[in-house]
Amino acid sequence: MNQPYILIVEDEEKIARLLADYLQQAGYRSTWLADGLSVDNEVRQHKPDLVILDLMLPGRDGLEVCRALRQFSAVPIIMLTARVEEIDRLLGLEMGADDYVCKPFSPREVVSRVRALLRRANGHLLAEHPDHPRDGLYLDEERFQAKLDGQALDLTPVEFRLLATLHAHPGRVFGRESLLQKIYADHRIVSERTVDSHVKNLRRKLIEAAPERDLVQSVYGIGYRWGD
Ligand code: CA
Numbered sequence: 001m002n003q004p005y006i007l008i009v010e011d012e013e014k015i016a017r018l019l020a021d022y023l024q025q026a027g028y029r030s031t032w033l034a035d036g037l038s039v040d041n042e043v044r045q046h047k048p049d050l051v052i053l054d055l056m057l058p059g060r061d062g063l064e065v066c067r068a069l070r071q072f073s074a075v076p077i078i079m080l081t082a083r084v085e086e087i088d089r090l091l092g093l094e095m096g097a098d099d100y101v102c103k104p105f106s107p108r109e110v111v112s113r114v115r116a117l118l119r120r121a122n123g124h125l126l127a128e129h130p131d132h133p134r135d136g137l138y139l140d141e142e143r144f145q146a147k148l149d150g151q152a153l154d155l156t157p158v159e160f161r162l163l164a165t166l167h168a169h170p171g172r173v174f175g176r177e178s179l180l181q182k183i184y185a186d187h188r189i190v191s192e193r194t195v196d197s198h199v200k201n202l203r204r205k206l207i208e209a210a211p212e213r214d215l216v217q218s219v220y221g222i223g224y225r226w227g228d
Helices: 013-025 039-046 062-070 084-093 107-122 157-168 176-183 192-209
Strands: 005-009 029-033 050-054 077-081 099-102 137-140 145-148 151-153 216-219 223-226
Touching: 005 013, 005 039, 013 029, 013 107, 029 039, 039 050, 039 062, 050 062, 050 107, 062 077, 077 084, 077 107, 084 099, 099 107, 137 157, 151 192, 157 176, 157 192, 157 223, 176 192, 176 223, 192 216
Parallel strands: 005 029, 005 050, 050 077, 077 099
Antiparallel strands: 137 145, 145 151, 216 223
16 A cells, blocks of 8 residues: 655644544555654655645744755645744745645645645656756756756746646646646635746746747736747
């Protein structure tokens, strides 16, 4: 049996147990760490399929943990926060979480976010053969790396997913709303303007790597598409 493995990092035992119970019922295996100090090791050694990470932790807070994980891993991360206002600030920091859930939460809701993120992680981001990248773009989902014309791109996780989504369907026009759904597990918390700013940053990075190409094109009034 190949049960997905979820790592819960949470200092409140009651919350951790509740999550573990619901995850188990949903068919997931989980373990629990009560502080932020040993997370890196656990992720390196046992490669969880997803991490549920509390923001306020003893030892090292969720923010630092998240940044540290993103140095070496693309594991999907759901951040638990105590206040809804906190989420806006965290989004602005771009530290690399994939989704945010505000406490108090319904465990059922968390499980459905877990399911959505795992589906996305296993789904449309197909790694390509490094010797034959289409349009000169090489995406390595395992290592969260992208190269354009052999040149490494320094992308945030959101930019990476945005790029992978557009690139997977050349020529198809994606509306902002549908891009939001693809790049965030819960897109209700972000506005369509957010997509524009991510696209702007992504384009700047693509242009730096290949100035003569216009790979992400705007379609006026609708959205964006991949083209070459
Ligand atoms: Ca806490």
